[in-house]
Amino acid sequence: MEFKTATIDHLPAIVRLLADDELGATRERFEEPLPLQYIEAFEKIMQQVGNSIIVALDNEEVIGCLQLTLIPGIARLGMTRAQIEGVRVVRSYRSKGVGEALFRYAMDVAKANGCGMIQLTTDKQRKEAHRFYERLGFVASHDGMKLLLSD
Amino acid sequence: MEFKTATIDHLPAIVRLLADDELGATRERFEEPLPLQYIEAFEKIMQQVGNSIIVALDNEEVIGCLQLTLIPGIARLGMTRAQIEGVRVVRSYRSKGVGEALFRYAMDVAKANGCGMIQLTTDKQRKEAHRFYERLGFVASHDGMKLLLSD
Numbered sequence: 001m002e003f004k005t006a007t008i009d010h011l012p013a014i015v016r017l018l019a020d021d022e023l024g025a026t027r028e029r030f031e032e033p034l035p036l037q038y039i040e041a042f043e044k045i046m047q048q049v050g051n052s053i054i055v056a057l058d059n060e061e062v063i064g065c066l067q068l069t070l071i072p073g074i075a076r077l078g079m080t081r082a083q084i085e086g087v088r089v090v091r092s093y094r095s096k097g098v099g100e101a102l103f104r105y106a107m108d109v110a111k112a113n114g115c116g117m118i119q120l121t122t123d124k125q126r127k128e129a130h131r132f133y134e135r136l137g138f139v140a141s142h143d144g145m146k147l148l149l150s151d
Numbered sequence: 152m153e154f155k156t157a158t159i160d161h162l163p164a165i166v167r168l169l170a171d172d173e174l175g176a177t178r179e180r181f182e183e184p185l186p187l188q189y190i191e192a193f194e195k196i197m198q199q200v201g202n203s204i205i206v207a208l209d210n211e212e213v214i215g216c217l218q219l220t221l222i223p224g225i226a227r228l229g230m231t232r233a234q235i236e237g238v239r240v241v242r243s244y245r246s247k248g249v250g251e252a253l254f255r256y257a258m259d260v261a262k263a264n265g266c267g268m269i270q271l272t273t274d275k276q277r278k279e280a281h282r283f284y285e286r287l288g289f290v291a292s293h294d295g296m297k298l299l300l301s302d
Contacts, residue, residue, distance in 0.1 A: 011225070018226050027227045041229025048223060049199050071220050072199060074162070075169050075237045076178045078192025082300075083234075086226045111300050118300055121272060121293035130294060137298050142272035144293025145284050149233075149262050149269055 001098065003105040006053035006065065011042050013062035014053060017088045023123065024088075054109070056089075056102045064089040064098045068106050070113050082110035084120040087129075103136055121146075152249065154256040157204035157216065162193050164213035165204060168239045174274065175239075205260070207240075207253045215240040215249045219257045221264050233261035235271040238280075254287055272297075 006014060012030075015038050019028035029035050045051045050070035055062045067085040072078075084106060089098045110118050121144030122129045130140070157165060163181075166189050170179035180186050196202045201221035206213045218236040223229075235257060240249045261269050272295030273280045281291070 014225055024226070029228060035228065037229035038225060039229075041223050041225055041231070044223035044231065045225070048201055051222065053225065067224055067226075069222050071202065071222075071234075071236075072192050072195035073218055073236055074165055074189060074192055074196070074204065075175070075218075077180060077186065078188035078190075080192070080195065081236075083222075085222075085224055085232075107298075107300065115300055117297055119272070119295065119297045121270070121295050123293055130296075133296050138296035139298070140294040140296050142274055142295025142297065143281060143291040144270065144272050144295040145281075145289035145291050146268055146270045146293065147258075147287070147289045149258065149266055 001063070001101065002057050003102065004055055004057060006055045006062075008039070008042055010053070010055050010062050010065075011038060014055065014065050017062065017065055017090060018086060020091065021088060023125070050113075053086075054102065054106055056098055056105075058093070062090070063093045064102045066102055066106060068109060070110065070115060076116060079116040080114055082106070082113075082115040082118040084118065087120075099132060100136065152214070152252065153208050154253060155206055155208060157206045157213075159190070159193060161204070161206050161213050161216075162189060165206065165216050168213065168216055168241060169237060171242065172239060174276070201264075204237075205253065205257055207249055207256075209244070213241070214244045215253045217253055217257060219260060221261065221266060227267060230267040231265055233257070233264075233266040233269040235269065238271075250283060251287065 012034055016030045018024045019030040053067050056064035066087040069083045072080045163185055167181045169175045170181040204218050207215035217238040220234045223231045
């Protein structure tokens with residue numbers, strides 16, 4: 001297993017992985033060719049310093065992914081925080097430590113870039129994910145609040 | 152009252168505001184000259200596309216601030232999310248609608264930049280903040296989990 005910053009070649013596998021999820025199934029569209037919105041979004045990620053998708057690979061195949069964004073801020077003496085979004089592991093590879101290894105890798109990248117904190121929000125429906133993050137040392141000290149913006 | 156993207160000239164007032172807070176008091180160092188870490192952090196924010204501090208001004212004086220970061224992502228058909236951190240209003244200006252107006256401004260910026268969601272985490276100790284965000288339409292659907300990274 002190895003970890004890499006995703007390139008556009010990994011994008012179809014990332015979208016398939018995001019779609020293969022109880023919440024993601026209703027939100028994503030995995031089609032060939034890939035909907036243009038995903039390609040444009042990937043380009044925007046690459047253009048933003050500190051923003052990346054990290055993939056876990058087994059024999060060049062994407063078996064897991066997460067988004068890591070390094071966000072400089074003023075609070076806490078000018079601390080940069082690392083933020084994680086969209087954590088997924090391919091079904092057949094679950095419960096084998098892939099998620100944990102992927103997280104350890106992301107945490108190392110965050111530390112190497114001087115981040116003082118790593119943060120994420122997890123849907124309150126995802127009870128197992130919550131326990132997984134607690135095992136890694138995350139503390140649910142905050143409420144994660146969202147508001148959908150309409151056009 | 153007007154709203155602007157902060158410049159380096161607003162930074163001392165922003166740090167003073169972050170320090171004048173029950174949680175911030177233990178985390179910040181408002182001194183003159185300003186600790187270098189804040190100046191470096193501000194420069195990093197300005198260098199990251201989509202990251203900014205927005206200030207509310209009354210007669211050129213900073214009376215409120217928040218950090219707005221636009222984060223492109225792959226999930227939800229390549230949705231960009233807007234994230235808010237570090238929301239503060241000067242004590243003597245609280246309960247006068249400054250926070251709400253500042254939020255409405257940030258939401259308009261997020262919409263104008265094509266964001267499909269606006270999100271934040273709020274410390275579970277901040278009960279009043281929680282109610283404020285609910286009044287604005289935010290839903291506490293997620294847990295906000297944090298892990299401090301040591302050197």
